[in-house]
Amino acid sequence: MLATHLDAERRYELLRQESRIQAQSILPSKLKDSVKLAGISQKELVLAKLWEASPNRQVNWDWKFGYEIYRKRYPKRFELSIWNDYFLCGLAIGRPSYHGSKLRLDFAEKVPDNCPIKGHVMPLILLGAESYALSIGAEEVRLMHPLNERLVNYYNRLGYKYVEGGSEFGQANEKNPHYLYKKI
Amino acid sequence: MAKNENTYNEKFKQNQKKLKDRAEELLSNPPIEEEPQSVGDPSKVFEEDKTEGNDK
Numbered sequence: 189m190l191a192t193h194l195d196a197e198r199r200y201e202l203l204r205q206e207s208r209i210q211a212q213s214i215l216p217s218k219l220k221d222s223v224k225l226a227g228i229s230q231k232e233l234v235l236a237k238l239w240e241a242s243p244n245r246q247v248n249w250d251w252k253f254g255y256e257i258y259r260k261r262y263p264k265r266f267e268l269s270i271w272n273d274y275f276l277c278g279l280a281i282g283r284p285s286y287h288g289s290k291l292r293l294d295f296a297e298k299v300p301d302n303c304p305i306k307g308h309v310m311p312l313i314l315l316g317a318e319s320y321a322l323s324i325g326a327e328e329v330r331l332m333h334p335l336n337e338r339l340v341n342y343y344n345r346l347g348y349k350y351v352e353g354g355s356e357f358g359q360a361n362e363k364n365p366h367y368l369y370k371k372i
Numbered sequence: 373m374a375k376n377e378n379t380y381n382e383k384f385k386q387n388q389k390k391l392k393d394r395a396e397e398l399l400s401n402p403p404i405e406e407e408p409q410s411v412g413d414p415s416k417v418f419e420e421d422k423t424e425g426n427d428k
Contacts, residue, residue: 210384214392216399249414258417285421292421295412307404310411315391315398322387333413342406346398372390 196263201227203323204267211319223305224271225316228255228279232269235276242300249295251279258294264324266291268316270309275299278309282317284324291321292330292367314346318372331368343368 208225215223226232236251258265258281266282280296298309305312314329321329331348334340340350353366 210388211391211395214388214395216395219399245409247410247414249410249417254414254417261418281417283421293412294417295410295414297410298407300409307402307407308399310407311398311402315395318394319387319391322390331411333416334411335413338406339408339411342403342408343411345403345406372394 193263200264200324204320207320207323208268208316210323211315219305219308219312222272223308223312225312226269226271228259228267228269228281232276232279236279236297239297239300245300247297249297251297254295255279255281264288266293266317266320268313268320270298270305270312270316272304275304277303277305278313280313280317282320284326288324289326290328290330290369291317291324291326292332293317294332310342311346318370321372327371329370329372333366334368340368 204227208227212223212225233252233255239245240250255267259267262283264284266280266284268278268280269276270278276299278296278298280293282291282293282295284291293313296310296313303309317329321327329348331343334343334350344350348368348370350368351366
């Protein structure tokens with residue numbers, strides 16, 4: 189690993205920790221005692237592996253394999269795990285844009301079964317992402333490639349605006365991606 | 373040094389205020405039944421970010 193890469197990893201790990209502490213400190217009382225915002229480690233990856241066996245899981249993403257590559261490639265990344273007591277409820281990864289003015293959330297997933305904080309995982313992930321964006325001085329959070337209109341409507345309700353990349357969901361591409369955004 | 377510290381503290385407080393308001397918006401009454409299982413497209417997680425042109 190290059191020294192500059194290692195240096196960025198260390199500096200941004202501090203920012204990740206700081207942003208999680210900041211978000212954790214302002215959680216509403218109904219969640220404050222049980223919910224914990226953390227990073228992603230082997231512990232989270234082992235538990236996320238169990239999600240793959242669920243018949244209710246709707247996506248095909250290998251967290252262990254994918255996260256390991258993501259971590260090595262993006263030292264300035266955003267990463268977050270959401271815990272409720274000892275139950276892993278969600279995971280998310282994202283990264284700042286080249287100039288750092290935007291934070292893009294590339295992928296986030298909640299546990300497919302029996303979530304004890306149902307309805308709160310995605311809002312907590314957004315709060316964590318917005319906290320990290322503020323910590324690194326970004327002005328906008330982007331949710332990349334929403335897969336369908338239902339998702340767009342859901343994130344609209346949480347304050348995000350949709351930008352069409354192509355004329356239909358399947359037609360957006362790398363040069364012209366579709367996303368939702370919120371200025372922070 | 374003290375000036376840097378003050379600036380940092382002010383920024384921290386500003387961020388704290390923004391986040392507190394946002395936490396209220398996001399978590400006081402979220403759409404529980406509509407919560408999706410995921411956001412993002414796993415096949416595009418590693419795509420090159422070409423959106424920075426919007427900054428210029």
